[in-house]
Amino acid sequence: MMGSNQSTLSDHHVFQSGQGQIGFNLMNSLQQSPESDSTRERLASLDIQKRVKDELQRLQNKEDQISKSTDERIAKESTEGSQIGRDSVARSISTLSQKLRNQSGSIDQSEVVKNAETAVVRCLRLNDRRPLDCWREVEEFKREVARLENAFVGKVVGDV
Structure with missing residues (x-):
């Protein structure tokens, strides 16, 4: 009968080709x-x-080197440029803060x-179901507030 002989697996395989021998080794x-x-x-x-x-x-070494060269370049540019120091900036900020505190109540x-403002309120009350009809009054109010803000900022910054 065909196939009646079962093949047995041996523990060692011998390959004949050169590549197979390398694989076996x-x-x-x-x-x-x-x-x-x-x-x-x-x-x-x-x-x-x-x-x-x-x-x-x-x-990390490369990053440290880049950071060091950048710090050196910034230090060099700051000494060559204007001599605005940390202390002078802090004094300017302190002065402006003090002026704003003093003038905050006097707006x-x-x-x-x-x-x-009265015109906007009146228009919104008259057109309570159609508030978009008050756009002209709102724009006028925005313009006046912007003008007032600009005047205030100019007054505060102009005193520096």
């Missing part, structure tokens, strides 16, 4: 190696970790702004 050396798969895997993992660590260190609405 490699398999033989791996099987006889005292290292297990987990050991080889651990060694490969350690090698990868070392290469990643080395690359991170190289990048007077001009008569024009009060009239514009």
Whole structure:
């Protein structure tokens, strides 16, 4: 009968071609190696970790070098440019803050702004179901408030 003989698998395979012999030798050396798969895997993992660590260190060194050169360039430009120091900027900020605190209570609405506000309120009450009809009054109010703000800022900043 055909197929009645079962083929048996032997423990060793012999390959005839040159490439097969290399594969067999490699398999033989791996099987006889005292290292297990987990050991080889651990060694490969350690090698990868070392290469990643080395690359991170190289990048860190490069970043430090760029940062240092940038700091040196900024320091050089600041000494060559205007001599505005931290203290003078802090004094200017302090002076402006003090002026704003002193004048914050003294903002007077001009008569024009009060009239514009009254016109907006009156229009919204008359057109309570159609508030979009009051756009002219709202625009006039915005213009007057902007004018008042600009005058205030000019007064505060102009005193510096």
